[in-house]
Amino acid sequence: STDVTERHRMAEQRERLLEQERQQVGRLREMDRMKDELMALVTHELRNPIAAIRGYAELLADDAGLSSTQQTFLDVIDRKSTQLQRLVDDLLDLARLDTGQLTLDIRPLDLAHLTRQALQDHRPAAQAKQLTVTAELPARLPMRADALRLRQVLDNLLSNAIKYTPSGGAITVTAGLAARRDDDSDGQDEGEDEGETAVVIIADTGIGIPAEQYEHLFSRFFRASTAKDAGIKGTGLGLAITRAIVTAHGGTITAAPRDGGGTVFTVALPAAW
Numbered sequence: 001s002t003d004v005t006e007r008h009r010m011a012e013q014r015e016r017l018l019e020q021e022r023q024q025v026g027r028l029r030e031m032d033r034m035k036d037e038l039m040a041l042v043t044h045e046l047r048n049p050i051a052a053i054r055g056y057a058e059l060l061a062d063d064a065g066l067s068s069t070q071q072t073f074l075d076v077i078d079r080k081s082t083q084l085q086r087l088v089d090d091l092l093d094l095a096r097l098d099t100g101q102l103t104l105d106i107r108p109l110d111l112a113h114l115t116r117q118a119l120q121d122h123r124p125a126a127q128a129k130q131l132t133v134t135a136e137l138p139a140r141l142p143m144r145a146d147a148l149r150l151r152q153v154l155d156n157l158l159s160n161a162i163k164y165t166p167s168g169g170a171i172t173v174t175a176g177l178a179a180r181r182d183d184d185s186d187g188q189d190e191g192e193d194e195g196e197t198a199v200v201i202i203a204d205t206g207i208g209i210p211a212e213q214y215e216h217l218f219s220r221f222f223r224a225s226t227a228k229d230a231g232i233k234g235t236g237l238g239l240a241i242t243r244a245i246v247t248a249h250g251g252t253i254t255a256a257p258r259d260g261g262g263t264v265f266t267v268a269l270p271a272a273w
């Protein structure tokens with residue numbers, strides 16, 4: 001009957017549409033993959049020329065015979081090429097993430113030591129802004145993680161705290177082991193390392209983040225209105241990479257407003273895995 005033919009025709013049409021959709025999805029996937037590969041290739045190719053520019057700028061800086069004008073120009077070259085290198089490194093990390101090439105080198109390390117090193121390296125920048133930096137760290141905080149990647153996490157959070165805190169403000173860094181809250185409710189303390197979480201808390205008295213913007217904070221290229229209004233420059237890539245590194249370690253990172261103004265970032269990582 002006509003009813004049957006009609007139903008048959010509609011089924012065929014549905015099938016055609018589905019097939020078109022599948023092809024479209026396939027094409028988009030392929031384009032996305034090509035975009036990722038291009039990103040990886042371009043950023044990788046940019047690293048060598050930038051390294052060369054920085055290298056020669058350094059050699060020139062060693063030359064005692066420079067005039068003060070030449071010295072000024074050289075400072076700009078140095079500053080701008082450093083900035084460019086950071087951007088390219090960040091883009092390369094994101095490309096690696098997208099292509100599944102961000103691999104971790106997990107080894108035993110002392111998180112307290114790593115944090116002290118990071119603090120030490122950021123001290124001049126904090127001093128330049130008259131920021132009070134206080135640290136509450138245990139003597140040792142042994143765990144297993146990728147040391148270079150964790151340094152990247154600490155460096156990013158510390159440089160943000162410094163960058164987004166006006167002169168005279170304060171930064172507090174606390175670290176320690178916490179018992180991991182797990183779902184097993186037998187009430188027994190298993191007493192194993194697996195149950196422990198290494199926690200680092202970085203708090204600042206800075207410009208803060210508007211409440212409704214916290215949910216976007218770890219998205220690529222996102223910059224809070226407080227940062228833009230204050231005219232502080234940035235790319236919005238650091239926290240996206242930071243979260244990806246923490247997540248790859250099986251950990252979590254959260255941000256919250258600090259009582260009395262400012263921001264608190266909390267990183268929690270499984271201590272042994």
Ligand code: ADP
Pocket residue numbers: 156160161164204206207208209217222223224225226227228233234235236237238239240262263
């Ligand atoms: P960038 O600093 O290059 O803009 P990030 O990804 O590191 O990028 O940070 C994203 C945004 O989060 C920043 O632009 C800023 O708005 C906000 N932010 C990050 N850290 C802080 C902080 N400590 N205090 C206030 N805002 C912050």
